[in-house]
Amino acid sequence: MDIYKLNFRIKLSIVLLGILVVVGSLIYTDYLAKRLVERERKLIDLYAKALETAATQEPNANMAFLSEKIINANTSVPVILADEKGEPLSSKNIDFPASMKVKDQTAFLESEIETMKEQHEPILIEFYGMKNFIYYKDSQILTMLRYYPYIQLSAILFLSLAGYVAFNYSRKAEQSRVWVGLAKETAHQLGTPLSSLFAIRDYFREEAPFKDDPMTEELAKDIDRLNVITARFSQIGLEGKLSSEIVANVIEENIDYLKSRTSSYVTYSMKDNTDGASAVMNISLMGWVIENICKNAIDAMDGRGSIAIDISAVKNKICIDIKDSGKGIPKNKIKSIFKPGFTTKKRGWGLGLTLVKRIIEEYHGGEIYVLQSGIEKGTTFRIELKKEV
Ligand SMILES: Nc1ncnc2c1ncn2[C@@H]1O[C@H](COP(=O)(O)OP(=O)(O)OP(=O)(O)O)[C@@H](O)[C@H]1O
Ligand SMILES: [Mg+2]
Incomplete structure (x- = not known):
C-alpha cells in the first residue's frame, strides 16, 4: 500500500479520535455540571427552609439543633440574605477582597446580588409576614468545573x-x-577510481595505438560525465558553492547537453524574456535540477513530444517555466510528487523531484511548484529564483 495514503489515514484517524475525546469530555463535564447545579439548588432550598424554621418556630432543642446543622452544612455555595428592597442582611461563603474595609462591604454585597440574580432565581422566605430573599451563585467548584474542560483542552x-x-x-x-x-560518502567513494580513470584517459590520448581509436574519445566523454555526477554529489554534501550566473545561459547549456543525449522525437525550445537577468546559483546542482525535470517530462510523453522553456522576470524574481506535452499529473497526486518515495514508474525511486525541491529551496532559497497540469494536456513546472539586481 502507498505509504502516503496510509500516512493520511493514520493522521485522519488520530484527528477523528481527538475530536471524539474532546466532544466526549465536553459532554461529560456538562452533564456533571448540570447535576451539581441541581444539588446546589436543593442545598439552598434546604438552607432557606432551615433559616425560615430557625427564625419562626417556637424554640425547640431538637429543631434548633437540626436547623443549625443544615445552615452550617453549606460551606461552599455563596449566599446572601436580603430584604424585600434588596438590602443585604447577612451573607455566607462570600470572599471579600482582603483589603476591603467594613464600610464598603454592603456595596460589595449589593453588587454580588446583581451577579447572583443573573445566575439563579432567588428563594423567597417569610419571617413573621416579612418577605426576604436568599440569593446565591455557583460554588467555586462548579465554576471551576465549567471552565476546566476548556483549560484542559487548551493545554x-x-x-x-x-x-x-x-x-x-x-x-x-x-x-x-x-x-x-x-551524498558526501558517494562523492568520496567515486573520487578514487575517478582519479585513476583520468590518468588512464590521458595515457590513452597520448599513446598508440589507443590515441587514434575513436573509442578513446567515447571513453573520455563517459569519464567527464562521471566527473559531473561526482561533482553534483559533492556539492550536495558541502555547502554548495554559489556564483552569480546569467540564468538563460545556464539553462541553455544544460538543454544543449540534454538534446545531444535524447531521441530526436523530443523537441526542445527556449524563450528568454529577461534580457539576460542573473541569479545566484550553483551551476552543478542547477544542471541536476534541469536534468531531473526534463527526464520526468520525457517519461511522461513516452519519448515523443516537446519541452518548452520560458524564462521571465516578475518583480524581484526569475521564473523558469518548463512545459511538457506529456500525460499530465492527476490533481490528487500533485501534492505528493515532491515527497520522497512517491513514484508511478515501475523502475522509479521517487527521489528525482525530492532532490530538485531540496536544491531549489535549500541551496538557492527559491521555490518550485506545478504551475499547471492537465490530463493528456501536459505539465508546467515553475522554478522561482531570486533575481540579482
Ligand atoms: N512532467 C511530469 N508529467 C507527469 N508526471 C510527472 C511529471 N514529473 C513527475 N511526475 C510524477 O511524479 C512522480 C515523482 O517524480 P520523481 O522524479 O520524484 O520520481 P520518479 O521519476 O518516479 O523516480 P526517479 O527517482 O527515478 O526520478 C513520477 O513518478 C510521476 O508520476
Ligand atoms: Mg524522476
Whole structure:
C-alpha cells in the first residue's frame, strides 16, 4: 500500500479520535455540571427552609439543633440574605477582597446580588409576614468545573502542537543528515577510481595505438560525465558553492547537453524574456535540477513530444517555466510528487523531484511548484529564483 495514503489515514484517524475525546469530555463535564447545579439548588432550598424554621418556630432543642446543622452544612455555595428592597442582611461563603474595609462591604454585597440574580432565581422566605430573599451563585467548584474542560483542552492542544513541531523538526533534520551524509560518502567513494580513470584517459590520448581509436574519445566523454555526477554529489554534501550566473545561459547549456543525449522525437525550445537577468546559483546542482525535470517530462510523453522553456522576470524574481506535452499529473497526486518515495514508474525511486525541491529551496532559497497540469494536456513546472539586481 502507498505509504502516503496510509500516512493520511493514520493522521485522519488520530484527528477523528481527538475530536471524539474532546466532544466526549465536553459532554461529560456538562452533564456533571448540570447535576451539581441541581444539588446546589436543593442545598439552598434546604438552607432557606432551615433559616425560615430557625427564625419562626417556637424554640425547640431538637429543631434548633437540626436547623443549625443544615445552615452550617453549606460551606461552599455563596449566599446572601436580603430584604424585600434588596438590602443585604447577612451573607455566607462570600470572599471579600482582603483589603476591603467594613464600610464598603454592603456595596460589595449589593453588587454580588446583581451577579447572583443573573445566575439563579432567588428563594423567597417569610419571617413573621416579612418577605426576604436568599440569593446565591455557583460554588467555586462548579465554576471551576465549567471552565476546566476548556483549560484542559487548551493545554492538550498546546502540548500536541509543540510535540508535532518538535517531531517534525527533528524528522527533517534527520532526513537532511541522511541526504548530506549519503551524498558526501558517494562523492568520496567515486573520487578514487575517478582519479585513476583520468590518468588512464590521458595515457590513452597520448599513446598508440589507443590515441587514434575513436573509442578513446567515447571513453573520455563517459569519464567527464562521471566527473559531473561526482561533482553534483559533492556539492550536495558541502555547502554548495554559489556564483552569480546569467540564468538563460545556464539553462541553455544544460538543454544543449540534454538534446545531444535524447531521441530526436523530443523537441526542445527556449524563450528568454529577461534580457539576460542573473541569479545566484550553483551551476552543478542547477544542471541536476534541469536534468531531473526534463527526464520526468520525457517519461511522461513516452519519448515523443516537446519541452518548452520560458524564462521571465516578475518583480524581484526569475521564473523558469518548463512545459511538457506529456500525460499530465492527476490533481490528487500533485501534492505528493515532491515527497520522497512517491513514484508511478515501475523502475522509479521517487527521489528525482525530492532532490530538485531540496536544491531549489535549500541551496538557492527559491521555490518550485506545478504551475499547471492537465490530463493528456501536459505539465508546467515553475522554478522561482531570486533575481540579482
Ligand atoms: N512532467 C511530469 N508529467 C507527469 N508526471 C510527472 C511529471 N514529473 C513527475 N511526475 C510524477 O511524479 C512522480 C515523482 O517524480 P520523481 O522524479 O520524484 O520520481 P520518479 O521519476 O518516479 O523516480 P526517479 O527517482 O527515478 O526520478 C513520477 O513518478 C510521476 O508520476
Ligand atoms: Mg524522476
